[in-house]
Amino acid sequence: MKRIVIVGGVAGGMSAAARLRRLDAQSEIVVLEKSGHVSYANCGLPYFVGGVISNEEALLLQTPESLYKRFRLDVRVGAEVITIDRASKTITFIHNGESDLLGYDKLILSPGAAPIRPNIPGIERAMSLRTIEDVEVMTAAVTKLPKSAAIIGGGFIGLELAENLHHRGIDTSIIEAQDQVLAPLDPEMATFVEAELRKNGVKLYLGNSLTSINKETVTLASGTEVAAELLIISIGVRPESALAESAGLAIGDRGGIAVNEFNQTSDPDIYAIGDAAEKKDAIDGSATLIPLANIANRHGRIVADHIAGKKIRPISSQGTAIVKVFHLTIATSGWNEKRLAAANRPFLAIHSHPASHAGYYPGAQGMSLKLLVDPNTHQILGIQGVGKGGVDKRIDVIATAMRGGITAPELADLELAYAPPFGSAKDPVNMLGYIAENILSGLTPTAQWSEVEEKVAQGYSILDVRSVGEVDRGTLPGAINIPIDEIRERKSDLPFGKILVTCQVGQRGHAATRLLREMGYNAINLDGGYMTWSNSPANNLLSEPLRKEVSK
Numbered sequence: 001m002k003r004i005v006i007v008g009g010v011a012g013g014m015s016a017a018a019r020l021r022r023l024d025a026q027s028e029i030v031v032l033e034k035s036g037h038v039s040y041a042n043c044g045l046p047y048f049v050g051g052v053i054s055n056e057e058a059l060l061l062q063t064p065e066s067l068y069k070r071f072r073l074d075v076r077v078g079a080e081v082i083t084i085d086r087a088s089k090t091i092t093f094i095h096n097g098e099s100d101l102l103g104y105d106k107l108i109l110s111p112g113a114a115p116i117r118p119n120i121p122g123i124e125r126a127m128s129l130r131t132i133e134d135v136e137v138m139t140a141a142v143t144k145l146p147k148s149a150a151i152i153g154g155g156f157i158g159l160e161l162a163e164n165l166h167h168r169g170i171d172t173s174i175i176e177a178q179d180q181v182l183a184p185l186d187p188e189m190a191t192f193v194e195a196e197l198r199k200n201g202v203k204l205y206l207g208n209s210l211t212s213i214n215k216e217t218v219t220l221a222s223g224t225e226v227a228a229e230l231l232i233i234s235i236g237v238r239p240e241s242a243l244a245e246s247a248g249l250a251i252g253d254r255g256g257i258a259v260n261e262f263n264q265t266s267d268p269d270i271y272a273i274g275d276a277a278e279k280k281d282a283i284d285g286s287a288t289l290i291p292l293a294n295i296a297n298r299h300g301r302i303v304a305d306h307i308a309g310k311k312i313r314p315i316s317s318q319g320t321a322i323v324k325v326f327h328l329t330i331a332t333s334g335w336n337e338k339r340l341a342a343a344n345r346p347f348l349a350i351h352s353h354p355a356s357h358a359g360y361y362p363g364a365q366g367m368s369l370k371l372l373v374d375p376n377t378h379q380i381l382g383i384q385g386v387g388k389g390g391v392d393k394r395i396d397v398i399a400t401a402m403r404g405g406i407t408a409p410e411l412a413d414l415e416l417a418y419a420p421p422f423g424s425a426k427d428p429v430n431m432l433g434y435i436a437e438n439i440l441s442g443l444t445p446t447a448q449w450s451e452v453e454e455k456v457a458q459g460y461s462i463l464d465v466r467s468v469g470e471v472d473r474g475t476l477p478g479a480i481n482i483p484i485d486e487i488r489e490r491k492s493d494l495p496f497g498k499i500l501v502t503c504q505v506g507q508r509g510h511a512a513t514r515l516l517r518e519m520g521y522n523a524i525n526l527d528g529g530y531m532t533w534s535n536s537p538a539n540n541l542l543s544e545p546l547r548k549e550v551s552k
């Protein structure tokens with residue numbers, strides 16, 4: 001009989017413990033958890049703050065007693081592991097104020113990641129969200145009905161909290177040092193989210209960092225003072241690797257515990273999983289940190305299988321993530337354009353704005369998708385989606401395609417479930433495949449929203465092929481309007497030379513570009529059309545009078 005000790009009893013740790021027991025009825029399995037609870041639903045915490053989940057018990061998926069009853073696990077809460085002696089294979093932990101020792105045959109580290117807290121005077125009054133104890137403190141503060149809340153950090157948890165504090169009737173601000181919220185999105189996709197936050201009354205301070213914390217306000221680098229009776233810090237997490245480091249285990253370049261494909265650390269009897277461990281990036285194979293629940297759970301199972309001597313399939317991580325912000329769903333997988341550009345990796349970007357299901361069936365809602373593709377191998381490098389309905393399904397299909405090595409044009413071949421209330425005969429996923437095929441085969445060259453100015457400087461004239469009514473509501477500066485159906489008859493009105501075609505979302509633009517190219521013109525299509533351009537920072541960069549003219 002061997003003893004397996006697990007440090008951290010939530011996502012990764014508890015998955016490993018339960019799987020181990022299902023594979024091995026004999027071994028002693030001890031789980032040591034620093035906080036007062038195990039197996040709690042940390043992903044549900046923001047919704048408890050907002051009162052959407054009203055019963056704290058619902059967040060506590062298991063207790064030490066239930067885990068003993070079902071799995072004969074020895075789970076100790078309030079037990080913090082403070083040292084690992086690898087030579088004697090012993091850990092030291094503090095439990096109920098007493099120091100104790102425990103030997104192990106195998107040790108699994110799943111201590112998670114801690115919220116980053118900037119070293120600013122007054123930071124003590126800022127709350128963060130990680131554990132049940134944290135949510136109790138935050139909920140107690142919220143029920144005192146503060147008038148205002150400032151959230152530092154516009155990432156996933158910050159945005160979830162903003163929505164939930166708003167539900168509580170608190171005047172909420174988000175302060176974000178970057179020029180956009182949700183860093184995994186590219187800026188022209190993030191603007192949809194920013195608009196939704198503003199529409200719902202959340203104040204946004206972008207490109208603005210916190211400089212001082214005052215009694216009931218905070219001051220930003222711009223000098224602006226923001227009401228902050230309640231102050232929340234949510235600027236990211238750092239892996240809890242100090243325990244491993246002090247035991248002499250290798251730490252990776254990203255600051256997480258370095259592991260091999262079986263999640264073994266530099267000591268083969270010690271495994272590391274979850275947010276504390278580095279992962280292998282699915283796109284370039286590099287070491288990465290991806291603090292998400294799915295990966296922590298999956299790695300917990302892999303480690304249990306490895307310890308039990310089962311054959312395992314090592315996995316890499318895509319970082320597939322999803323978040324709800326008021327009425328929007330935002331989801332991503334793989335790399336974004338910012339990261340591809342920074343890595344000097346060639347890519348093709350495709351923007352599409354389809355409906356969630358057949359437009360003629362009631363309730364169809366718009367969404368925006370952005371696919372990133374390797375122009376040489378056609379590998380899917382990343383996907384981003386923002387919309388009201390159906391985004392989750394499309395991102396999950398594409399994340400699965402990425403895992404399976406399906407190329408971008410092959411998305412056209414996927415046979416997806418269709419009836420009018422659910423999708424379209426040409427599903428938005430298939431459409432991305434069709435667009436990729438058209439561009440990659442050279443049928444319809446495209447330009448990005450960020451290249452419009454450059455194209456104009458290169459001598460392109462902009463041709464808007466939408467109806468006069470649509471163009472009246474706004475178009476690109478200097479665009480000539482010839483609706484698509486009039487192109488054949490109005491040949492003499494067409495601009496000379498090179499033409500950059502635009503429409504609303506890129507679809508009529510594709511048809512017009514094809515027609516113009518067949519007519520002998522050097523025409524290219526504006527990817528994602530006016531919808532992408534008008535939501536992009538390119539539009540925001542226009543001077544105020546020009547922007548007014550553009551979107552009259």
Ligand SMILES: Cc1cc2nc3c(=O)[nH]c(=O)nc-3n(C[C@H](O)[C@H](O)[C@H](O)COP(=O)(O)OP(=O)(O)OC[C@H]3O[C@@H](n4cnc5c(N)ncnc54)[C@H](O)[C@@H]3O)c2cc1C
Pocket residue numbers: 007008009010011012013032033034035042043044045046079080081082110111112113129130131157240243273274275276290291292293294296
């Ligand atoms: C508010 C919030 C919302 C989230 N929402 C989502 C979401 O919607 N989707 C998603 O995919 N992910 C989400 N996550 C991230 C997800 O919860 C984590 O990726 C996942 O829980 C990581 O699992 P883990 O086992 O590595 O760490 P955790 O689940 O954090 O567990 C680590 C545990 O180890 C304990 N510990 C640390 N050090 C020691 C020690 N020395 N001794 C004993 N115990 C120790 C800690 O107290 C902690 O309870 C969210 C996280 C938070 C905080």
